[in-house]
Amino acid sequence: MISFEMPKPIVNLTSMTKMVAENMMRPVSRYFDDHEHEIPWDYINFMHDASQQLGGAMVTEEPKEKKEEEPEKKKYPPIGYQRLAHMAEMLSWGDTGLYLCSPVGLLGAAAVSATGTPEQKKRFLSRFQGDKPVFDGMAMTEPHAGSEMPSMTRTTAVLDGKEWVLNGEKIFVTAGHKALVDSEGFIVVWATIDPKAGRAGVRPFVVEAGTPGCTVTKLEHKLGIRASDTASVVLQDCRIPFENILGSAEIEEKTEKGFKGAMATFDVSRPLVAASALGIARATLEFLKEKLVEAVVSLRSGLPRSRMTNLEREVTDMEVMLRSAWLLVLKACWMMDNRKPNNLEASMAKVKAGDVVVKITQRAVELLGPLGYSKEILVEKWFRDAKINDLYEGTGQINRLIVARRILDYSRHELS
Amino acid sequence: MYSFEPSEEQAMLIDAVKRFATNDLKPVAHDADEEKELSFDLIEKGWELGVLQASIPEEYGGFGEHSAVTGVLAGEELAYGDLAGAMAVMAPGSYVLPLLLGGTEEQKKALLAPVIEAEWKPYVAAFIESRFDFYPGEMDTTAKPNGDSYILNGEKVMVPFADKAEAFLVFANLDGKTQAFIVPPNAEGIIVGDREGLLGIQALPTYRLKINEVKVPKDARVGVEDGFNPELVIASSNVAVAAMAIGVARAAYEYARDYAKERVAFGGPIAQKQSIAFMLAEMAMEIEAHRLLVWEAAWKLDEGKEDAPHAAFIALSGVSEMTMMVTDRAVQILGGYGYIREYPAELWMRNGRGIPTFPGLAFV
Missing domain, CATH: 1.20.140.10 (Butyryl-CoA Dehydrogenase, subunit A, domain 3)
Known part of the structure; x- marks a missing residue:
């Protein structure tokens, strides 16, 4: 039965998250944008405590969730990813840079949660429920290749006895410094176990903080999301236990099964990144509407375009963009929760959300004139923060390519 | 709970509609547009799928319950076949559904069954008006109370099947509020104009409708005294x-x-x-x-x-x-x-x- 009723647990959660966004994020939003690489410990510690009270990491762990749920809720279908999407959206509505500093398990944890064995989930995810805040990251991009990863990876993983030996350089690791230096966290490193096997040989590996041979070498200075560190990580004879490989260690060149299994990570992470993007878009649209209403600009509903003012048209278009993108995100997450293949929908959500947040923030700066361009308000910051969503976790173009291959039933050789 | 899955019942209906749209509407869409005509048999076949009937409760002659969600699922499938065909098949809905949504119990009991239980007949709405900034919330066609009746005045365009309509549901401005009135086709002051030429949906026969001092009784208003939202x-x-x-x-x-x-x-x-x-x-x-x-x-x-x-x-x-x-x-x-x-x-x-x-x- 088609329904758009927000599940009760999510209603409660979003109202709490909203308070966090309003009280813990917005007031310090400008400060951490001005002080790049300063770590927002107040927010982090608060989120860590809050997350403990809410029963641990935000990453979905099916067995744990069931235990927590009250008896009458047991018949509910799973909503873990829908919940995560709502939370990502609301925290990004607060401040997307700070959201990316949340010690609750984000992209790295999503990879473990999507592809790890029960033992791995326990080993790597339980740390988010520990005494101290812990961060995680995803190390995919290399200096010579972004969208063409992972098939172009030069990072290698060689089995030596019961250990993998990792060598290579990763860049653009979101929260890499926090994960490896500032906490007992981990990053998920994509490396090849057989350079001759092409992408069939590529696997994600968990590299924990403090592992010798894994060094953070650089922190980037960015257009936006400045509260979040973006790190370069060098792996030099970095030894990790055999059990840190996510998914199968076998190479099946024809089916690329092991590789494809690992790529399921993105079916989880892309809708969540899209959700976070839309938090910025909603913040911007709400702010714009507030300012217009303050200025006694009427925003009427229901008129034909020929009767609307330009501002009414702009706002209507933004509402259309935002809502339709959000529903794509929700559907992609709902499919994930219900174990339906969502690769197409995940990429669609990512493309659309990236487009939408960029358009809405760009228009808002323009429509607000000197106000929009000024650092007195946050719209110019949201404009800068927004753009990352069209770039990370696959650019808008690579995700279009994925959508196109899916709908045309083409392999990557047939359409590149 | 969020869900993006139609119910089993909906899925069955949609499946039948899809087959009709693909096998019947789609193959004739081009010729129907060129010839500006849809065959009655085709419309009747679509009508017999029961999309509208399934949206009407039993007490009013239907066999289901009203659901806009089911309506949009079916609407998409029909129009996938052909938009003009979809609008033709569903044309009686433009009479029945506003009545179902806004009519009094008495009106629904009396007026719905004859449409729903019969073969497809052109009961249609007269809604759109010819102005560049037409807005349904503020129509030029007026309804003025006149003792125990209303007097309707105005002009409508894009009224489908107006030449052989069984009845019109005329939408008009009553004290600034859009309301609807049931008007028999032979009412004095109703003049059906020439067949219109439109950019698209050419297979759907639409007409101008002049409404000249047309007098209808008080209970011809949908919702009678209170009207509808x-x-x-x-x-x-x-x-x-x-x-x-x-x-x-x-x-x-x-x-x-x-x-x-x-x-x-x-x-x-x-x-x-x-x-x-x-x-x-x-x-x-x-x-x-x-x-x-x-x-x-x-x-x-x-x-x-x-x-x-x-x-x-x-x-x-x-x-x-x-x-x-x-x-x-x-x-x-x-x-x-x-x-x-x-x-x-x-x-x-x-x-x-x-x-x-x-x-x-x-x-x-």
């Missing part, structure tokens, strides 16, 4: 038209997609060029995103959510632009063939442009 009735139409637009866009997209895989240029199918593949990817993505917008608006109508009219407006607004974009791109992907009437793309483009103008022609 026009916002909800307008929203119902916005959502219905938006749903049909999704069907038009989907048909255009699928055709362009399949064409692009067949058509070879510079040594390979044009679908293997990013310039074409990305267009198709965006078409697919926007169709899906806007479909969900339409579903949500329909769901809000069913649930009686306060913001349902706004959601319906947002859905129609977005879908209008999306359908134009998708149908235009379908023509573009077909290149010169897109412009040739032997190919279907140009018809979808003409139909697609009408979406923002069509509210009043269909309801859910």
Whole structure:
């Protein structure tokens, strides 16, 4: 039965998250944008405590969730990813840079949660429920290749006895410094176990903080999301236990099964990144509407375009963009929760959300004139923060390519 | 709980509608547009699927319950076959559904069964007016109380099957509020004009309707004394038209997609060029995103959510632009063939442009 009723647990959660966004994020939003690489410990510690009270990491762990749920809720279908999407959206509505500093398990944890064995989930995810805040990251991009990863990876993983030996350089690791230096966290490193096997040989590996041979070498200075560190990580004879490989260690060149299994990570992470993007878009649209209403600009509903003012048209278009993108995100997450293949929908959500947040923030700066361009308000910051969503976790173009291959039933050789 | 899955019952109905749209409507869409005519047998076959009947409770002659969500699911499928055909089959809905939504118990008991239980008959709404900034919330056609009757005055356009209508549901401005009145076709002052020529939906016969000092009794007003909330009735139409637009866009997209895989240029199918593949990817993505917008608006109508009219407006607004974009791109992907009437793309483009103008022609 088609329904758009927000599940009760999510209603409660979003109202709490909203308070966090309003009280813990917005007031310090400008400060951490001005002080790049300063770590927002107040927010982090608060989120860590809050997350403990809410029963641990935000990453979905099916067995744990069931235990927590009250008896009458047991018949509910799973909503873990829908919940995560709502939370990502609301925290990004607060401040997307700070959201990316949340010690609750984000992209790295999503990879473990999507592809790890029960033992791995326990080993790597339980740390988010520990005494101290812990961060995680995803190390995919290399200096010579972004969208063409992972098939172009030069990072290698060689089995030596019961250990993998990792060598290579990763860049653009979101929260890499926090994960490896500032906490007992981990990053998920994509490396090849057989350079001759092409992408069939590529696997994600968990590299924990403090592992010798894994060094953070650089922190980037960015257009936006400045509260979040973006790190370069060098792996030099970095030894990790055999059990840190996510998914199968076998190479099946024809089916690329092991590789494809690992790529399921993105079916989880892309809708969540899209959700976070839309938090910025909603913040911007709400702010714009507030300012217009303050200025006694009427925003009427229901008129034909020929009767609307330009501002009414702009706002209507933004509402259309935002809502339709959000529903794509929700559907992609709902499919994930219900174990339906969502690769197409995940990429669609990512493309659309990236487009939408960029358009809405760009228009808002323009429509607000000197106000929009000024650092007195946050719209110019949201404009800068927004753009990352069209770039990370696959650019808008690579995700279009994925959508196109899916709908045309083409392999990557047939359409590149 | 969120869910994006139609119920089993809905899935069965949609399946039947899809078969009709694909096997019956689609193959004749081109000729019907050229000849500006749909056969009665075809319309009757579509009517017998029972889409409207399933939306009417038993006590009024139907066999189901009203659901805007079911309505949009069926509307998309029908229009996927052909928009004019979809509007023809569903034309009695433009009479029945406003009555169901806004009529008194007495009106519903008396007026719905004769339409619902019979074969397809042209009971139709007279809704749209000829002005560039036509707005359903503020019509030029007026209804003035006059003792125990109302006097209607005005002029309507795009009234389907007006030449052989069994009855009209005339929408008019009553003290600034849009209301509807049942008008028999032979009422004094009703003048059916010539068949109209339109940019698209040419297979649907539409007419101008002059309403000259037409006197109807008090109980001809839908909802009688209290009338109805026009916002909800307008929203119902916005959502219905938006749903049909999704069907038009989907048909255009699928055709362009399949064409692009067949058509070879510079040594390979044009679908293997990013310039074409990305267009198709965006078409697919926007169709899906806007479909969900339409579903949500329909769901809000069913649930009686306060913001349902706004959601319906947002859905129609977005879908209008999306359908134009998708149908235009379908023509573009077909290149010169897109412009040739032997190919279907140009018809979808003409139909697609009408979406923002069509509210009043269909309801859910």
